[in-house]
Amino acid sequence: MLQLNAADLQQHSLNQLNQPDTGTDSVLMLRDANYWMQEASQTPIPQMLFGKFWHQGEVCILFADSNLGKSILAVQIADAITKGTGQNPFDVEAPAQPVVYLDFELTDKQFEARYSQEYTNHYLFNQTFVRGKINPDIELPNGFNDFDEYLIHDLERSVIETNAKVFIIDNLTYLRNETEQAAGALPLMKQLKTLKNKYGLSILVLAHTPKRDLTQPITRNDLQGSKMLMNFCDSAFTIGESNADNNMRYLKQIKQRNTEQVYGDNNICLCRINKPDNFLHYQFVSFGEERLQLIRKKGERSEEELMARVADLKASGRSLREIGKELNITHQKADRMLKAYLG
Incomplete structure:
Protein backbone atom coordinates (compact mmCIF):
# COMPACT_ATOMS: atom_id res chain seq x y z
CA MET A 1 0.00 0.00 0.00
CA LEU A 2 1.36 3.42 -0.99
CA GLN A 3 2.19 5.59 2.00
CA LEU A 4 3.07 9.27 1.99
CA ASN A 5 5.30 10.80 4.61
CA ALA A 6 4.61 14.30 5.91
CA ALA A 7 6.85 15.99 3.33
CA ASP A 8 5.31 14.02 0.46
CA LEU A 9 1.82 14.79 1.67
CA GLN A 10 2.58 18.47 1.92
CA GLN A 11 4.16 18.59 -1.55
CA HIS A 12 1.29 16.64 -3.05
CA SER A 13 -1.25 19.00 -1.54
CA LEU A 14 0.75 22.04 -2.61
CA ASN A 15 0.63 20.72 -6.16
CA GLN A 16 -3.14 20.52 -5.82
CA LEU A 17 -3.33 23.99 -4.33
CA ASN A 18 -1.19 25.43 -7.13
CA GLN A 19 -3.39 24.02 -9.86
CA PRO A 20 -5.34 26.75 -11.68
CA ASP A 21 -8.89 27.35 -10.55
CA THR A 22 -11.14 25.55 -13.01
CA GLY A 23 -14.16 27.44 -11.81
CA THR A 24 -16.07 24.19 -11.30
CA ASP A 25 -16.85 24.70 -7.59
CA SER A 26 -20.49 25.29 -6.83
CA VAL A 27 -22.33 23.59 -3.98
CA LEU A 28 -19.79 20.76 -3.90
CA MET A 29 -16.07 21.37 -3.53
CA LEU A 30 -14.25 18.33 -4.92
CA ARG A 31 -10.60 17.72 -4.02
CA ASP A 32 -8.62 14.57 -3.44
CA ALA A 33 -8.47 13.27 0.13
CA ASN A 34 -4.83 14.29 0.64
CA TYR A 35 -5.75 17.91 -0.09
CA TRP A 36 -8.29 17.86 2.72
CA MET A 37 -5.80 16.14 5.03
CA GLN A 38 -3.32 18.95 4.42
CA GLU A 39 -6.02 21.58 4.91
CA ALA A 40 -6.99 19.99 8.24
CA SER A 41 -3.36 19.80 9.38
CA GLN A 42 -3.17 23.60 9.21
CA THR A 43 -5.97 24.08 11.73
CA PRO A 44 -5.48 23.66 15.49
CA ILE A 45 -6.72 20.60 17.37
CA PRO A 46 -9.99 21.47 19.18
CA GLN A 47 -9.36 22.02 22.89
CA LEU A 294 -33.40 6.20 37.99
CA ILE A 295 -36.81 5.68 39.56
CA ARG A 296 -37.40 1.95 39.94
CA LYS A 297 -40.27 0.35 38.09
CA LYS A 298 -43.08 -1.09 40.19
CA GLY A 299 -41.92 -4.34 41.76
CA GLU A 300 -38.29 -3.80 40.73
CA ARG A 301 -35.75 -4.60 43.43
CA SER A 302 -32.99 -2.25 44.43
CA GLU A 303 -29.38 -3.30 43.80
CA GLU A 304 -28.91 -4.09 47.50
CA GLU A 305 -32.09 -6.13 47.64
CA LEU A 306 -31.11 -8.08 44.56
CA MET A 307 -27.64 -8.86 45.94
CA ALA A 308 -29.14 -10.07 49.20
CA ARG A 309 -31.58 -12.30 47.29
CA VAL A 310 -28.71 -13.80 45.24
CA ALA A 311 -26.83 -14.58 48.46
CA ASP A 312 -29.91 -16.20 50.04
CA LEU A 313 -30.52 -18.41 47.02
CA LYS A 314 -26.86 -19.42 46.87
CA ALA A 315 -26.91 -20.31 50.57
CA SER A 316 -29.91 -22.56 49.90
CA GLY A 317 -27.83 -24.58 47.45
CA ARG A 318 -28.98 -23.10 44.13
CA SER A 319 -26.52 -22.86 41.27
CA LEU A 320 -25.64 -19.53 39.67
CA ARG A 321 -27.54 -20.49 36.52
CA GLU A 322 -30.63 -21.36 38.55
CA ILE A 323 -30.35 -18.08 40.44
CA GLY A 324 -29.99 -16.12 37.20
CA LYS A 325 -33.03 -17.79 35.68
CA GLU A 326 -35.21 -17.10 38.74
CA LEU A 327 -34.15 -13.45 39.09
CA ASN A 328 -34.09 -12.77 35.34
CA ILE A 329 -30.40 -11.88 35.27
CA THR A 330 -27.39 -13.59 33.70
CA HIS A 331 -25.45 -16.13 35.75
CA GLN A 332 -22.37 -13.92 35.29
CA LYS A 333 -24.18 -11.01 36.91
CA ALA A 334 -25.38 -13.29 39.70
CA ASP A 335 -21.75 -14.27 40.31
CA ARG A 336 -20.60 -10.61 40.39
CA MET A 337 -23.39 -9.65 42.77
CA LEU A 338 -22.62 -12.56 45.09
CA LYS A 339 -18.93 -11.61 45.23
CA ALA A 340 -19.84 -7.96 45.88
CA TYR A 341 -22.28 -8.93 48.63
CA LEU A 342 -19.77 -11.20 50.36
CA GLY A 343 -17.06 -8.54 50.09
Whole structure:
Protein backbone atom coordinates (compact mmCIF):
# COMPACT_ATOMS: atom_id res chain seq x y z
CA MET A 1 0.00 0.00 0.00
CA LEU A 2 1.36 3.42 -0.99
CA GLN A 3 2.19 5.59 2.00
CA LEU A 4 3.07 9.27 1.99
CA ASN A 5 5.30 10.80 4.61
CA ALA A 6 4.61 14.30 5.91
CA ALA A 7 6.85 15.99 3.33
CA ASP A 8 5.31 14.02 0.46
CA LEU A 9 1.82 14.79 1.67
CA GLN A 10 2.58 18.47 1.92
CA GLN A 11 4.16 18.59 -1.55
CA HIS A 12 1.29 16.64 -3.05
CA SER A 13 -1.25 19.00 -1.54
CA LEU A 14 0.75 22.04 -2.61
CA ASN A 15 0.63 20.72 -6.16
CA GLN A 16 -3.14 20.52 -5.82
CA LEU A 17 -3.33 23.99 -4.33
CA ASN A 18 -1.19 25.43 -7.13
CA GLN A 19 -3.39 24.02 -9.86
CA PRO A 20 -5.34 26.75 -11.68
CA ASP A 21 -8.89 27.35 -10.55
CA THR A 22 -11.14 25.55 -13.01
CA GLY A 23 -14.16 27.44 -11.81
CA THR A 24 -16.07 24.19 -11.30
CA ASP A 25 -16.85 24.70 -7.59
CA SER A 26 -20.49 25.29 -6.83
CA VAL A 27 -22.33 23.59 -3.98
CA LEU A 28 -19.79 20.76 -3.90
CA MET A 29 -16.07 21.37 -3.53
CA LEU A 30 -14.25 18.33 -4.92
CA ARG A 31 -10.60 17.72 -4.02
CA ASP A 32 -8.62 14.57 -3.44
CA ALA A 33 -8.47 13.27 0.13
CA ASN A 34 -4.83 14.29 0.64
CA TYR A 35 -5.75 17.91 -0.09
CA TRP A 36 -8.29 17.86 2.72
CA MET A 37 -5.80 16.14 5.03
CA GLN A 38 -3.32 18.95 4.42
CA GLU A 39 -6.02 21.58 4.91
CA ALA A 40 -6.99 19.99 8.24
CA SER A 41 -3.36 19.80 9.38
CA GLN A 42 -3.17 23.60 9.21
CA THR A 43 -5.97 24.08 11.73
CA PRO A 44 -5.48 23.66 15.49
CA ILE A 45 -6.72 20.60 17.37
CA PRO A 46 -9.99 21.47 19.18
CA GLN A 47 -9.36 22.02 22.89
CA MET A 48 -11.73 21.19 25.72
CA LEU A 49 -14.00 23.95 26.99
CA PHE A 50 -15.87 21.75 29.48
CA GLY A 51 -14.06 18.46 29.83
CA LYS A 52 -15.04 15.86 27.23
CA PHE A 53 -18.53 17.36 27.00
CA TRP A 54 -17.78 20.45 24.87
CA HIS A 55 -14.84 21.31 22.60
CA GLN A 56 -13.79 24.39 20.65
CA GLY A 57 -15.57 24.93 17.35
CA GLU A 58 -18.68 22.98 18.33
CA VAL A 59 -22.34 23.87 18.48
CA CYS A 60 -23.22 21.96 21.63
CA ILE A 61 -26.63 21.44 23.25
CA LEU A 62 -27.11 21.08 27.01
CA PHE A 63 -30.63 19.83 27.70
CA ALA A 64 -32.56 18.87 30.81
CA ASP A 65 -35.92 19.12 32.52
CA SER A 66 -36.91 22.40 34.20
CA ASN A 67 -35.40 23.30 37.58
CA LEU A 68 -32.47 20.89 37.38
CA GLY A 69 -29.84 23.65 37.20
CA LYS A 70 -28.98 24.13 33.52
CA SER A 71 -28.34 27.84 34.02
CA ILE A 72 -26.25 27.20 37.12
CA LEU A 73 -23.98 24.86 35.18
CA ALA A 74 -23.85 27.17 32.15
CA VAL A 75 -22.68 30.16 34.21
CA GLN A 76 -20.10 27.91 35.88
CA ILE A 77 -18.82 26.84 32.45
CA ALA A 78 -18.65 30.45 31.23
CA ASP A 79 -16.78 31.54 34.36
CA ALA A 80 -14.22 28.74 33.96
CA ILE A 81 -13.59 29.57 30.29
CA THR A 82 -12.98 33.27 31.03
CA LYS A 83 -10.37 32.18 33.59
CA GLY A 84 -8.89 29.35 31.52
CA THR A 85 -9.18 26.82 34.30
CA GLY A 86 -11.59 24.13 35.41
CA GLN A 87 -11.74 21.34 37.94
CA ASN A 88 -11.39 17.69 36.95
CA PRO A 89 -13.25 16.15 35.17
CA PHE A 90 -14.53 19.48 33.81
CA ASP A 91 -11.13 20.67 32.59
CA VAL A 92 -10.61 23.72 30.38
CA GLU A 93 -7.74 23.24 27.90
CA ALA A 94 -8.31 26.44 25.93
CA PRO A 95 -6.60 29.62 27.12
CA ALA A 96 -8.67 32.18 29.04
CA GLN A 97 -10.93 34.09 26.67
CA PRO A 98 -14.09 36.22 26.57
CA VAL A 99 -17.51 34.59 26.80
CA VAL A 100 -20.84 36.15 25.83
CA TYR A 101 -23.64 34.70 27.96
CA LEU A 102 -27.10 35.50 26.59
CA ASP A 103 -29.40 35.19 29.60
CA PHE A 104 -33.05 34.94 28.62
CA GLU A 105 -34.01 33.22 31.88
CA LEU A 106 -33.02 35.17 35.00
CA THR A 107 -33.82 38.69 36.11
CA ASP A 108 -30.88 40.80 37.25
CA LYS A 109 -31.91 40.28 40.88
CA GLN A 110 -32.16 36.53 40.51
CA PHE A 111 -28.70 36.49 38.95
CA GLU A 112 -27.37 38.61 41.82
CA ALA A 113 -28.90 36.27 44.42
CA ARG A 114 -27.09 33.26 42.97
CA TYR A 115 -23.70 34.94 42.98
CA SER A 116 -23.67 36.74 46.31
CA GLN A 117 -24.29 36.10 49.99
CA GLU A 118 -27.76 37.48 50.67
CA TYR A 119 -27.15 40.23 48.09
CA THR A 120 -23.83 41.21 49.65
CA ASN A 121 -20.26 40.00 49.14
CA HIS A 122 -20.79 39.63 45.40
CA TYR A 123 -18.78 37.08 43.42
CA LEU A 124 -16.17 38.79 41.23
CA PHE A 125 -16.50 37.61 37.63
CA ASN A 126 -13.74 38.20 35.12
CA GLN A 127 -14.42 41.33 33.07
CA THR A 128 -14.38 39.16 29.95
CA PHE A 129 -17.59 37.51 31.16
CA VAL A 130 -20.19 39.47 29.16
CA ARG A 131 -23.84 38.92 30.09
CA GLY A 132 -26.55 39.98 27.69
CA LYS A 133 -30.31 40.17 28.06
CA ILE A 134 -33.26 41.23 25.95
CA ASN A 135 -34.12 44.92 25.79
CA PRO A 136 -37.88 44.88 26.56
CA ASP A 137 -38.44 48.35 25.05
CA ILE A 138 -36.92 47.68 21.65
CA GLU A 139 -39.13 47.83 18.57
CA LEU A 140 -38.61 45.75 15.46
CA PRO A 141 -36.59 47.89 13.01
CA ASN A 142 -37.48 48.15 9.36
CA GLY A 143 -36.02 45.45 7.18
CA PHE A 144 -36.70 42.54 9.51
CA ASN A 145 -39.60 40.14 9.04
CA ASP A 146 -39.84 39.02 12.66
CA PHE A 147 -38.17 39.16 16.05
CA ASP A 148 -36.25 35.91 15.48
CA GLU A 149 -34.57 37.35 12.40
CA TYR A 150 -33.65 40.53 14.27
CA LEU A 151 -32.26 38.54 17.21
CA ILE A 152 -29.98 36.45 14.98
CA HIS A 153 -28.80 39.66 13.29
CA ASP A 154 -28.00 41.18 16.68
CA LEU A 155 -26.20 38.01 17.72
CA GLU A 156 -23.87 38.45 14.76
CA ARG A 157 -23.37 42.11 15.70
CA SER A 158 -22.36 40.96 19.21
CA VAL A 159 -19.78 38.60 17.73
CA ILE A 160 -18.19 41.47 15.82
CA GLU A 161 -18.32 44.01 18.66
CA THR A 162 -16.97 41.77 21.44
CA ASN A 163 -14.58 39.69 19.31
CA ALA A 164 -15.68 36.75 21.48
CA LYS A 165 -15.42 33.21 20.12
CA VAL A 166 -17.51 31.53 22.83
CA PHE A 167 -21.26 32.10 23.11
CA ILE A 168 -23.75 30.55 25.53
CA ILE A 169 -27.47 30.89 24.80
CA ASP A 170 -29.85 30.39 27.72
CA ASN A 171 -32.20 29.17 26.35
CA LEU A 172 -33.28 27.79 22.99
CA THR A 173 -37.02 28.18 23.49
CA TYR A 174 -36.61 31.96 23.71
CA LEU A 175 -35.05 32.05 20.27
CA ARG A 176 -37.69 29.84 18.75
CA ASN A 177 -41.06 28.92 20.21
CA GLU A 178 -41.39 25.96 17.86
CA THR A 179 -38.17 24.09 18.57
CA GLU A 180 -40.12 20.90 19.18
CA GLN A 181 -41.15 21.08 15.50
CA ALA A 182 -38.73 20.46 12.65
CA ALA A 183 -39.90 23.65 10.94
CA GLY A 184 -38.71 25.72 13.91
CA ALA A 185 -35.58 23.77 14.76
CA LEU A 186 -34.02 23.49 11.31
CA PRO A 187 -33.69 27.21 10.44
CA LEU A 188 -32.35 28.03 13.91
CA MET A 189 -29.63 25.37 13.87
CA LYS A 190 -28.66 26.34 10.33
CA GLN A 191 -28.25 29.97 11.40
CA LEU A 192 -26.14 29.03 14.42
CA LYS A 193 -23.99 26.71 12.32
CA THR A 194 -23.53 29.48 9.75
CA LEU A 195 -22.35 31.90 12.45
CA LYS A 196 -20.07 29.22 13.89
CA ASN A 197 -18.41 28.56 10.54
CA LYS A 198 -18.20 32.23 9.54
CA TYR A 199 -16.54 33.44 12.76
CA GLY A 200 -14.98 30.27 14.21
CA LEU A 201 -17.32 30.21 17.19
CA SER A 202 -18.01 27.72 19.94
CA ILE A 203 -21.70 27.83 20.89
CA LEU A 204 -23.45 26.19 23.83
CA VAL A 205 -27.24 26.20 23.63
CA LEU A 206 -29.47 25.31 26.58
CA ALA A 207 -32.73 23.49 25.88
CA HIS A 208 -35.60 21.82 27.69
CA THR A 209 -36.84 18.25 27.63
CA PRO A 210 -40.52 17.43 27.43
CA LYS A 211 -42.01 15.16 30.10
CA ARG A 212 -40.13 11.86 30.08
CA ASP A 213 -40.25 8.42 31.68
CA LEU A 214 -38.04 8.76 34.76
CA THR A 215 -37.55 4.99 34.93
CA GLN A 216 -35.63 5.06 31.63
CA PRO A 217 -32.12 6.35 30.80
CA ILE A 218 -31.91 9.74 29.09
CA THR A 219 -31.37 9.51 25.32
CA ARG A 220 -31.24 11.90 22.37
CA ASN A 221 -34.97 11.30 21.89
CA ASP A 222 -35.66 13.20 25.13
CA LEU A 223 -34.67 16.55 23.61
CA GLN A 224 -37.48 18.67 22.18
CA GLY A 225 -37.18 18.62 18.41
CA SER A 226 -34.57 15.92 18.94
CA LYS A 227 -34.09 14.65 15.40
CA MET A 228 -33.35 17.98 13.73
CA LEU A 229 -31.47 19.49 16.66
CA MET A 230 -29.25 16.42 17.06
CA ASN A 231 -28.51 16.33 13.34
CA PHE A 232 -27.26 19.91 13.31
CA CYS A 233 -25.33 20.06 16.59
CA ASP A 234 -21.79 18.74 16.99
CA SER A 235 -22.17 17.54 20.54
CA ALA A 236 -24.80 17.26 23.26
CA PHE A 237 -24.99 16.37 26.93
CA THR A 238 -27.72 16.26 29.53
CA ILE A 239 -28.45 16.75 33.22
CA GLY A 240 -30.46 14.10 35.06
CA GLU A 241 -31.89 14.07 38.57
CA SER A 242 -30.80 11.34 40.94
CA ASN A 243 -33.65 9.38 42.50
CA ALA A 244 -31.14 7.98 45.01
CA ASP A 245 -30.43 11.48 46.34
CA ASN A 246 -32.67 14.43 45.43
CA ASN A 247 -29.78 16.84 45.98
CA MET A 248 -27.66 15.10 43.36
CA ARG A 249 -27.53 15.63 39.60
CA TYR A 250 -25.72 13.64 36.96
CA LEU A 251 -24.15 14.63 33.64
CA LYS A 252 -24.19 12.30 30.65
CA GLN A 253 -22.79 12.57 27.13
CA ILE A 254 -25.42 12.14 24.42
CA LYS A 255 -23.50 13.02 21.24
CA GLN A 256 -19.83 13.69 20.54
CA ARG A 257 -17.59 14.14 17.50
CA ASN A 258 -14.20 15.27 18.86
CA THR A 259 -13.87 12.50 21.42
CA GLU A 260 -15.11 9.04 22.27
CA GLN A 261 -18.07 8.67 24.62
CA VAL A 262 -16.52 8.74 28.08
CA TYR A 263 -19.52 9.61 30.21
CA GLY A 264 -22.25 7.24 29.06
CA ASP A 265 -24.74 4.97 30.81
CA ASN A 266 -22.09 3.22 32.90
CA ASN A 267 -19.91 6.23 33.73
CA ILE A 268 -21.99 9.33 34.48
CA CYS A 269 -20.65 12.29 36.45
CA LEU A 270 -22.45 12.62 39.78
CA CYS A 271 -22.55 16.17 41.12
CA ARG A 272 -24.07 18.15 43.96
CA ILE A 273 -25.26 21.74 43.58
CA ASN A 274 -23.35 23.64 46.22
CA LYS A 275 -22.94 27.22 47.41
CA PRO A 276 -20.34 27.38 50.18
CA ASP A 277 -19.95 31.15 49.84
CA ASN A 278 -21.08 33.40 46.99
CA PHE A 279 -20.92 31.16 43.90
CA LEU A 280 -23.65 28.62 43.15
CA HIS A 281 -22.08 25.74 41.25
CA TYR A 282 -21.93 22.03 40.46
CA GLN A 283 -19.47 20.18 42.67
CA PHE A 284 -18.22 16.88 41.23
CA VAL A 285 -18.70 13.98 43.65
CA SER A 286 -17.98 10.72 41.83
CA PHE A 287 -18.62 8.60 38.76
CA GLY A 288 -21.52 6.17 38.72
CA GLU A 289 -24.08 4.21 36.72
CA GLU A 290 -27.19 5.92 35.41
CA ARG A 291 -29.48 2.97 36.18
CA LEU A 292 -28.81 3.42 39.90
CA GLN A 293 -30.10 7.01 39.71
CA LEU A 294 -33.40 6.20 37.99
CA ILE A 295 -36.81 5.68 39.56
CA ARG A 296 -37.40 1.95 39.94
CA LYS A 297 -40.27 0.35 38.09
CA LYS A 298 -43.08 -1.09 40.19
CA GLY A 299 -41.92 -4.34 41.76
CA GLU A 300 -38.29 -3.80 40.73
CA ARG A 301 -35.75 -4.60 43.43
CA SER A 302 -32.99 -2.25 44.43
CA GLU A 303 -29.38 -3.30 43.80
CA GLU A 304 -28.91 -4.09 47.50
CA GLU A 305 -32.09 -6.13 47.64
CA LEU A 306 -31.11 -8.08 44.56
CA MET A 307 -27.64 -8.86 45.94
CA ALA A 308 -29.14 -10.07 49.20
CA ARG A 309 -31.58 -12.30 47.29
CA VAL A 310 -28.71 -13.80 45.24
CA ALA A 311 -26.83 -14.58 48.46
CA ASP A 312 -29.91 -16.20 50.04
CA LEU A 313 -30.52 -18.41 47.02
CA LYS A 314 -26.86 -19.42 46.87
CA ALA A 315 -26.91 -20.31 50.57
CA SER A 316 -29.91 -22.56 49.90
CA GLY A 317 -27.83 -24.58 47.45
CA ARG A 318 -28.98 -23.10 44.13
CA SER A 319 -26.52 -22.86 41.27
CA LEU A 320 -25.64 -19.53 39.67
CA ARG A 321 -27.54 -20.49 36.52
CA GLU A 322 -30.63 -21.36 38.55
CA ILE A 323 -30.35 -18.08 40.44
CA GLY A 324 -29.99 -16.12 37.20
CA LYS A 325 -33.03 -17.79 35.68
CA GLU A 326 -35.21 -17.10 38.74
CA LEU A 327 -34.15 -13.45 39.09
CA ASN A 328 -34.09 -12.77 35.34
CA ILE A 329 -30.40 -11.88 35.27
CA THR A 330 -27.39 -13.59 33.70
CA HIS A 331 -25.45 -16.13 35.75
CA GLN A 332 -22.37 -13.92 35.29
CA LYS A 333 -24.18 -11.01 36.91
CA ALA A 334 -25.38 -13.29 39.70
CA ASP A 335 -21.75 -14.27 40.31
CA ARG A 336 -20.60 -10.61 40.39
CA MET A 337 -23.39 -9.65 42.77
CA LEU A 338 -22.62 -12.56 45.09
CA LYS A 339 -18.93 -11.61 45.23
CA ALA A 340 -19.84 -7.96 45.88
CA TYR A 341 -22.28 -8.93 48.63
CA LEU A 342 -19.77 -11.20 50.36
CA GLY A 343 -17.06 -8.54 50.09
